[in-house]
Amino acid sequence: MQHQPSFSPIRCALALAVFLFAAASSAFADGPQATPSIFAPAASPAHEIYSLSLFVLAITGAIFVAVASLLVYAVVRFRGGKEARHEPPQIYGSMQVELAWTVIPIIIVLVLFLTTTRVIFAVQNGAEPESALDVVVIGHQFWWEFRYPKLGIVTANELHIPVSSKLEPQPTFLRLISADVDHSFWVPQLSGKTDLIPNHPNQMWIEPETPGLYLGQCAQFCGMEHAKMLIRVYVDTDQQFAAWVKEQQQPAADVAAAAAGRQVFETEACMNCHTIAGTAARGTVGPDLTHLMSRATIASGTVLNTPQNLHAWIQDPNNFKPGALMPAMQLTDQQLDQVVAYLTTLH
16 A cells, blocks of 8 residues: 655645745846846835835734744644544633634724825825926837827837936826727836726826836736737936937938838838828827837837847737737838838937
8 A cells, every 4th residue: 555645734834935935035036137026116106115015014924924823833733643532622602712803803904904095195196296207108009109298209118207316306297098908007116007098097106216227017918919018117317318308309310321211111001000200101000110219129128129120020020929910011022121221210
């Protein structure tokens, strides 16, 4: 007869400890390939969310430790042996125990509710100062459109905002709109998730304190390519942001050597979906391409912006994003080369 391993509470407790340690290690992992995490906040709303998360984790962790400890103690202390033939004495009608397991959970839930409510109101009711930057965020399947109404700038997928400081606060207020289905704007290090719902504009604000690149993505399932609807937020210094604004406000470069590519762009279906300022292209279905080469990526952050990738993307977008709504353009090899040569002049 095959021997069956006996149940070991200590072995189970050790396995649980290893699992929790591995989960914590991955959550706090830091490195070039690390997933953006709420445990590394870099903006005012994110700090409030981070503090609330630690508070909730501390309370729930204490509850877990208390319950698990009592469970392990009961299993080890009162485990049945060969001599155990009778059920142990049962205790009924303990007023103290019943009050404890009724009152204590109510107090815990009340504390968590009040703390969470305070943070929600603090984040949602943030006052917009005159120095704030206004950006309209429009979610599309499956890319992001960013409009700066006061600056006359329209760009896509890569959001540039200025860094803020206590002496010179420059928060960014985002007005969130959906062009089709539900989306959700989430950059974990900057703020919490906020949904983009058709016909129901939402608003959020971020006040980053450290320049750099912050990554996020759509956090609401919005279709086949939801997982590749990424966000890149560049927090610039004042000088960097001013230089970026000046560049973005310029019309598209008119390079004579790329005239053939511009003609293909304007005579084929490209101009029906995309805008290039200073040309006849006025489409709004796809991203604005006026300063395409100023972006590090294409395809909503999933592919590096190189001539080779542009060529492959125009030829067949489904190679990178199966289910993308941009069709294959059916251009000849010569036309593809000419269009890519033209697009690479759009800095």
